[in-house]
Amino acid sequence: MEPGVASGLDFDSSVIAVAVEKSNFILSLLGTLCTVSVPRRLLHFCDQTGTEAQMNLSRITGDENDCRSGSDNLETVSGDDVDQEQNPRKKKKRYHRHTPQQIQELEAYITYRYFPDCPHPDEKQRLELSKRLCLESRQVKFWFQNRRTQMKTQIERHENAILRQENDKLRADNMAIGEATRNPVCSNCGGAAMLGDISLEEQNLRIENARLKEELDRLCALAGKFLGRSTPCFAADNIDVAPPPFPRSLLELGVGSNGGFAAGLVPPELFPPTPATISPLHGGGAVAHLTSSDRSMLLELALAAMDELLTMAHMDAPLWIRSSDGSAEALNYEQYHRSVSRIAGLSPAGFVAEASRQTGMVIVNSLALVETFMDSDRWANMFSSIVAKNTTVEVICNGAGGTKNGALQLMRAELQVLSPLVAIREVNFLRFCKQQAEEGTWVVVDVSVDFIRENASSGSSCRLMPSGFVVRDMPNDYSKLVWVEHAEYDESQVHLLYRPLLRSGLAFGAGRWLATLQRRCECLAILSSASNLDESGTITASGRRSMLKLAQRMTEAFCAGVCKSSAHEWTKLESHSIGPDVHVMTRKSVGDPGEPAGVVLSTATSVPLPLISPKRLFDFLREAGLRSKWDILSNGGPMYEMAHIAKGQAAGNAVSLLRASAVSSNQPSMLILQETCADASGAMVVYAPVDVPAMHLVMNGGDSAYVALLPSGFAILPDGGEGSLLTVGFQILVNNQPTAKLTVESVETVNSLISCTVQKIKAAVFHYGD
DNA sequence: TGTCTAATCCCGA
DNA sequence: TCGGGATTAGACA
Structure with a gap:
């Protein structure tokens, strides 16, 4: 039988179905495509409705699809092969698409072998691919050529969007400046300024x-x-x-005339608003005016706190009692009250204490460490998983002789445990830094300013007893730290599930601060060493930096969505459709190129997993191949790790790029940026879907600030026993119009998403690692 | 009407 | 001759 003449079995169903649907064109189309022989069955279809025709077609052609793509098939039918050979350029275009399988294989080829460089297989590789996929070699060539063009235009479009945004911003700035020039305001009195008087x-x-x-x-x-x-x-x-004359003691200060300001806030008496002296300070605060006697009081407090910290850091048993396994130290409160001349008076009713001490080596020198601590931005950056917000209210002293020796500053911070079930801790404290007589030894102490008033219980939910560290330089740029954390807090604000954790000091204690510092310093050391390459070795040094910067922004955004700190404008939602321990917050996202515009919903919950160790849970969640067990983004298939940047010696600290299997050829394969970190105090797995062209830019060293993402992820904490506490958090764009109203359906959807994910994890992790 | 995609045309190395 | 940019044309939302 002549191919295609009568059987009709070799037709590409889509071509025919469309031809049938468009009955107006059918005759001309047939005239063009099938000049020589029109199969009878096709003509028969013309009498049917499009749907019927399609159904019949699929019945006829369905089982006989070989792996060749449609064009090949149609060419066998057209019958004008002779014409084509004579004049190939006049060959008519025949629409077809490669099959999803073919496209998936081709995409995979780009992803694994060439990403992020220009995907460019040589002739031999093309031949091999074409054989495997039943395509012509030139079709493979075209596909790659088109793919490269496509990526280029996507990147161009992305860059254009960025430029347009920048342009809009500049225009807005320009207008604001123009406006300000037209209506000048006096910065002293707020009234209209007289131009020309003074520049x-x-x-x-x-x-x-x-x-x-x-x-x-x-x-x-x-x-x-x-x-x-x-x-x-x-x-x-x-x-x-x-x-000014010093008060004789702090207790005396406490009963002095300054008593009465609201605890938990900076005392208004200490910082009377004097407009002439208020000027902007980096970190967002304002310099308030302190009188000399205020400063004396604060200084006295700082000195006393330093004494207490040194005692706590240097004394061993019986002040500190080591646990049986030697890993932790517990404060002996009886001994504490005997041997330490405590700054604080009685603890407020309902407050409980937590105290912990930890010793360890960190790859950083003492000078660099104190510099970091005395710079509030750098400090918050170093401890971004703990410090939700912080400001330097006032720098009382910058330090002497160009160093931080004697530096004293008033700070305000919000500290978090990554769970919606633990309230943020707001602390107003003094930070004081002093060099010790011994070369290369420094002390940094924090203490709540609440203590310089009589009754510190009104309002503030936490007060920091002298806490901080003693650091001594060691060889090879290492230093040895003794870290002490001591606080009193209102336990009623902590969910029952987390109370043992907080009391043990695992949540806000010395162990968590020191472990975080060790992990971050190790990461910085690795990044500054030249040997750090991603596993495939394809990402440039600047690309790695951009990727890590993006990952850090992602993780910070994740942390900001779990706890409600004042740093972010979240509105908490209350609804009967939300589970009891599920917290849902919403905010509008406008004008930040780092995230999609619209209504963002953040949902988080914490659940206990009593039999699963934090390590097992962490290993399960960070494994790309196991994501299909719980992640809806995986499309039910495994994910693959395409790029991996190590941030530490331990395997768990890394930034990686994951790729999901594509569902269909129309859907571009999606990438997931993932950051994982683990230390002795806990672990985190944070991820966000990212745009392929945007990621391409970042991996080539482009600015990551314009990559829009919304993070989701997990925080894992030990439960104080054998098991874990798992926090799950999602941030989802529920509407791309910032002005849109939030619907009950969206809330219910995210609510079921989070409970469903938790259930899946519980079921799957139980069998993992057995 | 704009975008996606397979294929074609044409030019320069 | 090959690769890449520009372009075309069918499908589709």
Whole structure:
């Protein structure tokens, strides 16, 4: 039988079905495509409705699809092979698509062998692929050519979007500046400014000058007190400013005239608003005016706190009792009250104490460490999983002789455990840094400012007893730390599930701070070493940096969605359709290129997994091949790790890029950025779907700030026994219009998503690792 | 009407 | 001759 003449079995069903549907064109189409021989069955279909025709077609052709793509099949039918051979350029186009399987294989080829470089197989590889996929070699060539063009246009489009955003921003800035120029406002009185009187620059200089004078004033007053020597930086004309008389003791301060300000907030008496001296400070706070006597009190508190910390750091038994396995130390409170001249008075009713001490080596030198601690931005960055928000309210002293020795600052921070069931801890504290007599040894101490008032129980849910560390330089850029954390907090704000964890000090204790510091410093050390390459070796150094930066932003965004801190404008939702321990928050996302615009819903919950160790749970969740057990993004198939950047010696600390199997040829294969971190105190797996072209840019060292993502993930904490506490958090764009109202359906959907995921994990992890 | 995709055309190395 | 950019044309939302 002549191929295609009568059987009709070799037709590509889509071609025919469409031809049938478009009955208006059918005759001309047939005239063009099948000039020589039109199969009878096809003509028969023309009398049917499109649907019927399609159904019949699938019945006829369905089982006989070989693996060749449609074009091959149609060509055998067209019958104009002779014409084509004579004049190949006039060959008519025949629509077809490669099969999903073919496309998936071709995509996989790009992903594994060439990503993120330009996918470019040579002739031999193309031949091999074409044989495997039953395609012509040139079809494979075309496919790769088109794919490259496509990626290029996607990247171009993405870059255009970025440029447009930047342009809009500049235009808005420009308009704002124009507006400000038209209506100038006096920065002193707030009234309309008289232009020409004084230039803006001069005015700024005068304000700056006044501020500097005041700071110098302050330093002079402090210098003699706690450094015991004058330094060149104080050699100014007003060095003889008399220091205010010191109160005799802190207890005396507590009952003094300053009692009565609301605890938990910076006392208004300490910081009366004096507009002339308020100026912006990095970190978002404002410099408030402290009187000399305020500063003296704070200094006295800092010195006393440092004494207490040193005692706590240096004394061993009987003050600290080591656990039987030697891993942790517990404070002997009886001994504590005997041997430590405690700053704090009685604990407020309902408050419980937690105290912990941990010793360890960290790959950082003491100078770099204290510099980090005295810079609030760097400190928050170092401990981004613990510090939800922080501001330096006032730098009381910058330190002497160009170092941080004697540096004292008033800070405010919100500390978190990654669970919606544990309230954020707000602390207002002093941070004081001092070099010890021994070379290369420093102490940094934090203490709540709540203690300089009589009754500290009104409002504040946590007060920091002297906490901090003693650090001593060791060889090879390592240092040895003794870390002490001591706090009193209102336990009623903590879910029953987490109370043992907090009491043990595993949540906010020295172990968690030190383990986090060790992990972060190791990561920084590895990143600065030249040997760090991703496993495939294809990502450039700048690409790695961009990827890590993006991953860090993702993880920070994840942490911000689990607990409600004041740093982010989340609105908590209450609804009967939300489970009892599930927290749902929402916010509008507008104008941040780092996330999609619209209504974002964040949902989080924590569940106990009593028989599963944190390590087992972590290994299960971070394994790409096991994601299909719980992740709806995996499309039910396994995921593959395409790129891997190690952040530490331990296998669990890494940033990786995962790829899911595509569902169909139309759906571009999706990428998932994943950051995993684990240390002695707990672990995290955070991930977000990312756009392929955007990721391509990042991996080539492009700016990651414009990659829009919404993170989801897990935080794993030990439950104090053998098991784990698992926090699951999702952030989902429920509507891409920021003004849209949130619907009950969206809330119910995320609610069922989270409970379903938890159930799947529970079921699967139980059998994992057996 | 715009986008996606397989294929074609054409140019330069 | 080959690869890449530009272009085309059918399908589809």
